Amino acid sequence: MKIIRHTDPTWQQTAAALNRRAEASDAVQEVVSGVIKQVRARGDAALIELTEKFDRAKLTPETLAVSQDELAAAWNTADAELQEALIASHRNVFTFAQKSLRQNWSSTNEQGAEVGEVYHPFERVGCYVPGGSAPLVSTSIMTVTLAAAAGVPEIVVCTPCGPDGSVNPGLLAALKLAGATEVYKVGGAQAIAAMAYGTETIRPVAKIFGPGNSFVVEAKRQAFGVVSIDLLPGPSEVLILADKSGNPAYIAADILAQAEHGKDSQAGFITDDADLLNAVVAEVNRQCATLSRQAQLGPVLEKGVFLLLAPSLEEGARLVNVYAPEHLTLITERESDILPMIRTAGAIFLGNDSPVAVGDFLAGPSHTLPTGGAGKSFPGLTVDMFQRRTSMIRLNKESVTKSEPIVRAFAKVEGLDAHGESVAIRARG
Template sequence: MKIIRYTDAFFVDELRRFDRRAEASEAVREVVGDVVKAVRERGDEALIELTKKFDAAELRVRDLRVSQDELQAAWDGVEPRVREALEASHRNVSEFARQSMRKNWSMVNEQGAEVGEVFHPYQRVGLYVPGGTAPLVSTSLMTVAIAAAAGVPEIVVCTPCGKDGTVNPGLLAALKLAGATEVYRVGGSQAIAAMAYGTGTIKPVVKIFGPGNAYVVEAKRQVFGVVSVDLLPGPSEVMVLADKTGNAACIAADLLAQAEHGKDSGVAFITDDEGLLGDVVREMEVQGEKLSRQQMIKSVLEKECVLILVPTLEDGVELVNAYAPEHLSLIAEREEEIMQMVRTAGAIFLGNASPVAVGDFLAGPSHTLPTGGAGKSFPGLTTEMFSRRTSVVRLSKEACAKSEPIVRVFSEIEGLDAHGESVAIRGRVL
């Protein structure tokens, strides 16, 4: 892990890299471009080839879709304690989603026109659920359950399969509970292309959601416009900002929990207290020795972990806003004041007793959050992203007459006399 102190001569230069923008490397863009082109042009045939190439799985076209019988069998086979955990998370996520749904509304403007908004769920959406080094059962709930709460009729899920062509049964059980209507054992950027353009087996969707690796995120960028996308959630990351009130054991535990996601995970700790910095380092060493994913954790800590000593917590906030972390753990005496200064975090966890893992699995808000600096432009996943907004306007004869003089001025300025006439004519014929 790298430790940077504000007294270091290279401090300012080191921190410049914290001002991030979410973008992919040229190599990733090229690979994804080739994959998207192949799926667009050759459909299922390309999916079969790419699944063999990237996942080492031999599939036939008829194997791509996970049957309803498989989903039901996975749910039936879940042991009671796992089922209880899934259902508890599902209840919290679904209720949070329902509470945050936007509602239709209307008002009357100055000229007497009735104006408002109505919201309709998308008809068909695609959700990507990563597999990789761990089956992200929780992501099924944090995406699919929100789509279901929003009333989306067709919820399509793509998730990678193992070398034997199977999908983790716990993941399938969660998808069944959450309300997925179609599940396909397809992963990577090819899954994003399949949902965007459609294949013989997979019908195209209108919007794509969900986290993934750099290739998945880049694929979402490349198909944007063909479909809409939610946000750019890539490899997971955490940043902890704490003053002297921070508990070193709790902070170290959150940093290690993030590191076990493996390659490309971001792990950062910022404090204005030298003693806490040293305590956190020691706690990470002690706790790390007891964890199961030793190799992944050590690799992330060596390459991706940075601990920073700043002169004041306000200086730390500047780094947070520049970095735009997916998860921010904030522990401070002036908690409310400091929180109000944070502008770019995907989610904020307040106090020593608020582990990020509870947000990952249970609390209620979706854990699908912007990463790689995208938090400067994107929020986390919300219920309203699963619906379309439509504005509605209704005028009476009187409201139309009151609007006509103002519309005439605009039509004259812009040289669009037909616009003005389309309003004026109603005063003569209605």
């Protein structure tokens, strides 16, 4: 763990380094570009070769898809405890999503024209569900459920399989409950390419959703424009801002919960209380020894965890906005003062008794959130991202006549006389 205090000579450099931009390395960009070219050129054959290369699984065009019978069997054979947990999570996420749907509306502008908006679900979307060191069953709920709540008729899911060609049955059970209509055993950048460009087996989608590693995120970036993209959520992260009221055991537990994701995950802690900082360090060390995923925890604790002692909580809030965390936990006796200062967090968890893990699995908002500083530009995943907006405009003789002199002025200054005449001819007629 890296510990920096505002009295240290490196404080300014550390604070400046929190201003991140999530950019893929040249090597990652090159690999992803090559993968996309292969999938575009060779379709299923490329998917099969790349799956064997990266996931050590030997598939055929016939075994790329998970059948609806397999999905149903996964749900029917899931133990009761898992079924109950999935149902509870799905209910919360679906209810939250329904409340967030955009609604059609219409009004009349100053010239009397009827204007409004109409929202339709996308016809076909793709959701990426990571596998890796842990099957992200919860991501199935946090993406597919939103698509179903929006009324999307075709919901395609790509997720990596194991070396034996199988997908975790708990993940399949979640996909069945959430409403996936097609599931394919394809992961990585090749999955994004398949959903964007299509293959013999996987038809292209209109928009791609979901988190992933650096290769998946870069593939989404390179596919943007060919398809619509939700956001660019990469390796997970948490930042905790707390004053002396923070519970060091709870804070340490949240840091370790984040660190067990492994790889490029990050966890940060900012406080204005030196005693709390020291107590959190001691708790992290104590609790870490009791946990199972030591192979994932060790590297993240060494390189991906930082603790900052700030001169004030206000300065801490400023650093939060600079860092733009995926998850922010805010613990302070001055919540009404500090909370309004936070502008860039993907999701905010308030108080000692609000663990991020409840947001990951159950609370209601999707856990698919901007990472790597992207919170400065992107919100988290919401159900309205699965809706297409269309504007509607209707004029009659009176409103077109009132509009004509205004359009004429614009047409004159822009040198577009045909634009002006297309309105004038109706006003005269």
